[in-house]
Amino acid sequence: MARRFGRSSSFAIMLWMQPACLLSLIFSAHIAAVSIKHLLNGPDHDIDVGEQKDIFEINLAAGLNLFQGDILLPRTRNAMRDPTSRWKFPIPYILADNLELNAKGAILHAFEMFRLKSCVDFKPYEGESSYIIFQKLSGCWSMIGDQQVGQNISIGERCDFKATIEHEILHALGFFHEQSRTDRDDYVNIWWDQIITDYEHNFNTYDDNIITDLNTPYDYESLMHYGPFSFNKNESIPTITTKIPEFNTIIGQFLDFSAIDLIRLNRMYNCTATHTLLDHCDFEKTNICGMIQGTRDDADWAHGDSSQPEQVDHTLVGQCKGAGYFMFFNTSLGVRGEAALLESRILYPKRKQQCLQFFYKMTGSPADRFEVWVRRDDNSGKVRQLAKIQTFQGDSDHNWKIAHVTLNEEKKFRYVFLGTKGDPVNSGGGIYLDDISLTETPCPAGVWTIRNISQILENTVKGDKLVSPRFYNSEGYGVGVTLYPNGRITSNSGFLGLAFHLYSGDNDVILEWPVENRQAIMTILDQEADARNRMSLTLMFTTSKDQTSSAINGSVIWDRPSKVGVYDKDCDCFRSLDWGWGQAISHQLLKRRNFLKDDSLIIFVDFKDLTHLNRTEVPASARSMMTRGLLLQGQESPALGESSRKAMVEESLPSSLGQRHPRRQKRSVENTGPMEDHNWPQYFRDPCDPNPCQNEGTCVNVKGMASCRCVSGHAFFYAGERCQAVHVHGSLLGLLIGCIAGLIFLTFVTFSNTYRKLQQ
Numbered sequence: 001m002a003r004r005f006g007r008s009s010s011f012a013i014m015l016w017m018q019p020a021c022l023l024s025l026i027f028s029a030h031i032a033a034v035s036i037k038h039l040l041n042g043p044d045h046d047i048d049v050g051e052q053k054d055i056f057e058i059n060l061a062a063g064l065n066l067f068q069g070d071i072l073l074p075r076t077r078n079a080m081r082d083p084t085s086r087w088k089f090p091i092p093y094i095l096a097d098n099l100e101l102n103a104k105g106a107i108l109h110a111f112e113m114f115r116l117k118s119c120v121d122f123k124p125y126e127g128e129s130s131y132i133i134f135q136k137l138s139g140c141w142s143m144i145g146d147q148q149v150g151q152n153i154s155i156g157e158r159c160d161f162k163a164t165i166e167h168e169i170l171h172a173l174g175f176f177h178e179q180s181r182t183d184r185d186d187y188v189n190i191w192w193d194q195i196i197t198d199y200e201h202n203f204n205t206y207d208d209n210i211i212t213d214l215n216t217p218y219d220y221e222s223l224m225h226y227g228p229f230s231f232n233k234n235e236s237i238p239t240i241t242t243k244i245p246e247f248n249t250i251i252g253q254f255l256d257f258s259a260i261d262l263i264r265l266n267r268m269y270n271c272t273a274t275h276t277l278l279d280h281c282d283f284e285k286t287n288i289c290g291m292i293q294g295t296r297d298d299a300d301w302a303h304g305d306s307s308q309p310e311q312v313d314h315t316l317v318g319q320c321k322g323a324g325y326f327m328f329f330n331t332s333l334g335v336r337g338e339a340a341l342l343e344s345r346i347l348y349p350k351r352k353q354q355c356l357q358f359f360y361k362m363t364g365s366p367a368d369r370f371e372v373w374v375r376r377d378d379n380s381g382k383v384r385q386l387a388k389i390q391t392f393q394g395d396s397d398h399n400w401k402i403a404h405v406t407l408n409e410e411k412k413f414r415y416v417f418l419g420t421k422g423d424p425v426n427s428g429g430g431i432y433l434d435d436i437s438l439t440e441t442p443c444p445a446g447v448w449t450i451r452n453i454s455q456i457l458e459n460t461v462k463g464d465k466l467v468s469p470r471f472y473n474s475e476g477y478g479v480g481v482t483l484y485p486n487g488r489i490t491s492n493s494g495f496l497g498l499a500f501h502l503y504s505g506d507n508d509v510i511l512e513w514p515v516e517n518r519q520a521i522m523t524i525l526d527q528e529a530d531a532r533n534r535m536s537l538t539l540m541f542t543t544s545k546d547q548t549s550s551a552i553n554g555s556v557i558w559d560r561p562s563k564v565g566v567y568d569k570d571c572d573c574f575r576s577l578d579w580g581w582g583q584a585i586s587h588q589l590l591k592r593r594n595f596l597k598d599d600s601l602i603i604f605v606d607f608k609d610l611t612h613l614n615r616t617e618v619p620a621s622a623r624s625m626m627t628r629g630l631l632l633q634g635q636e637s638p639a640l641g642e643s644s645r646k647a648m649v650e651e652s653l654p655s656s657l658g659q660r661h662p663r664r665q666k667r668s669v670e671n672t673g674p675m676e677d678h679n680w681p682q683y684f685r686d687p688c689d690p691n692p693c694q695n696e697g698t699c700v701n702v703k704g705m706a707s708c709r710c711v712s713g714h715a716f717f718y719a720g721e722r723c724q725a726v727h728v729h730g731s732l733l734g735l736l737i738g739c740i741a742g743l744i745f746l747t748f749v750t751f752s753n754t755y756r757k758l759q760q
């Protein structure tokens with residue numbers, strides 16, 4: 001059956017209690033000292049919960065024979081070429097309560113990827129006629145384009161992955177599969193005799209009347225491309241191979257949008273900007289992205305290139321001639337205390353939290369200092385109020401490091417880098433800066449960098465593992481990651497495994513145990529400079545009281561680690577069982593993009609509370625959903641629309657789809673708003689959006705409350721809490737009264753004169 005390359009086919013929960021190497025550092029970021037634990041013949045408490053299957057495999061297993069495997073077609077509409085079926089943003093959505101909590105979190109995570117990389121946005125449903133309701137039905141599927149009557153996206157069992165959800169939303173936005181393009185036979189071979197009988201229709205191509213490529217080349221890397229083993233009869237024989245053999249291991253990737261997927265999406269919807277990417281700079285251009293040097297400081301940052309062997313950038317890691325720029329502040333000249341400023345242009349935030357991510361390297365004296373500041377609007381419109389946010393001290397580690405700095409800016413601001421010379425006599429270098437990205441998203445709770453990764457991949461065997469240090473999430477839970485460079489003992493060869501565990505920590509006595517409804521999110525970073533083009537691997541699951549293990553006498557795995565974990569002398573703390581994927585990503589995919597840049601692997605870990613998402617469903621309006629009039633595509637019907645093998649969808653889908661929605665109760669917890677992260681508390685919401693001030697008053701956020709600054713003209717001014725009342729200026733009023741009195745007097749004089757003349 002179908003299996004995607006580059007995606008784990010074994011979805012094993014790894015549980016075992018071997019003590020492993022562990023560094024008991026309590027930093028939010030950490031560079032791993034390489035210490036590898038070899039698994040000895042101890043008890044193995046692994047639990048397999050089954051295979052991680054691709055979309056088409058899941059749908060096949062569910063007995064669905066949908067158009068192209070995962071598309072539900074309406075009887076008449078043709079979405080891709082029909083502009084009326086393009087969505088207006090933000091797209092209203094409902095998260096049905098039949099969804100698993102993990103799926104809800106994954107859907108909101110996928111929304112954030114759209115907001116980071118495109119102009120697509122989503123908002124909670126408020127009675128609109130067009131909307132998407134995400135439901136847990138049988139299989140993973142979507143309709144194409146806006147049906148304008150409300151439509152389902154099914155996130156069924158094992159569909160709750162970031163990339164799977166992105167794929168289904170792309171269908172809803174109007175996209176077909178890549179290999180349905182008219183010109184696909186120029187790029188791939190279809191092995192018709194290897195396709196399961198009656199499923200050949202999934203490999204049909206469609207002409208320009210149905211599909212448009214939006215003037216982009218065929219994309220083997222598309223998130224919308226079938227994998228090589230889709231709908232195959234024989235497990236080991238592919239149904240699709242690529243004409244350029246290198247892409248046989250790429251097609252069917254399930255990491256994230258490809259660069260061309262994004263070009264198409266942004267073309268289809270005329271996107272000119274993204275919602276959450278505020279700034280990004282890789283310093284490859286001479287204008288250094290509009291950043292400016294300080295004018296009152298002692299020295300300048302230099303725009304360096306990778307021409308010297310010791311001076312290598314991070315973007316291209318010195319691999320290209322005439323490219324590979326970075327910013328450099330030399331700390332080996334001059335005197336101690338001399339400083340240099342580098343400031344961003346003025347930025348206008350939409351949210352109230354930002355994450356500034358950058359790579360830096362300090363090769364000078366350990367006394368050198370590198371600081372991040374912000375310069376804020378001082379409420380008069382001038383960006384001048386300074387605040388120091390974070391300091392990085394020099395040390396003996398002269399590698400490029402990733403840094404994350406949380407900003408909480410609400411009004412226009414600049415971010416500022418300040419380098420200070422600590423000890424020029426003992427400095428042999430300086431401070432390097434490269435690959436900045438500023439996003440309006442939270443920074444990760446933990447960042448783990450593993451150096452010399454190629455050596456680790458080569459020198460370790462299946463089952464060997466590395467354990468991250470302890471990180472704390474915002475609530476205070478101690479969390480960590482286990483890396484299996486060559487997978488678990490039971491994994492197929494050529495994969496890297498990744499698992500999550502809890503650590504005992506400083507706050508355990510006041511925390512809730514067992515800790516349930518928390519989404520553990522692990523991301524292997526694609527270290528591409530531009531955050532929009534990163535195709536990072538993200539895996540997530542949500543903790544529950546049902547997750548128990550016989551290895552701990554049936555206890556909940558997420559109970560207090562000092563109770564159910566094992567003592568680990570390396571951290572002098574307790575560590576819970578591991579939960580994760582033995583085959584998270586293939587080595588082939590890992591080596592292809594920028595996962596191993598600078599010979600380092602970077603892993604983010606988060607542990608987010610999703611309890612507030614338990615009840616998210618809101619009642620849809622009385623209109624019936626688009627469930628009738630849907631059909632499945634027959635195999636001998638190449639065209640959309642009329643099919644000779646029509647079947648009502650209700651027959652093959654679970655009863656819940658064919659029915660009207662059961663009456664939904666209005667819940668107190670609303671879903672995510674557009675451009676608002678569901679995890680963000682109420683106080684992140686902008687009281688000035690929409691502007692409550694009338695008569696063009698300016699709204700100012702004063703401690704979370706809207707305060708109106710009313711417009712004042714020469715003659716009139718506005719007042720009142722919302723600038724609703726109009727007033728006339730006092731001096732003008734006096735003038736007016738004077739004028740009116742004068743006029744009355746003049747009229748009186750004129751009248752009395754006329755009257756006297758008439759009498760004469």
Ligand SMILES: [Zn+2]
Pocket residue numbers: 055068069070071167171177
């Ligand atoms: Zn699909």
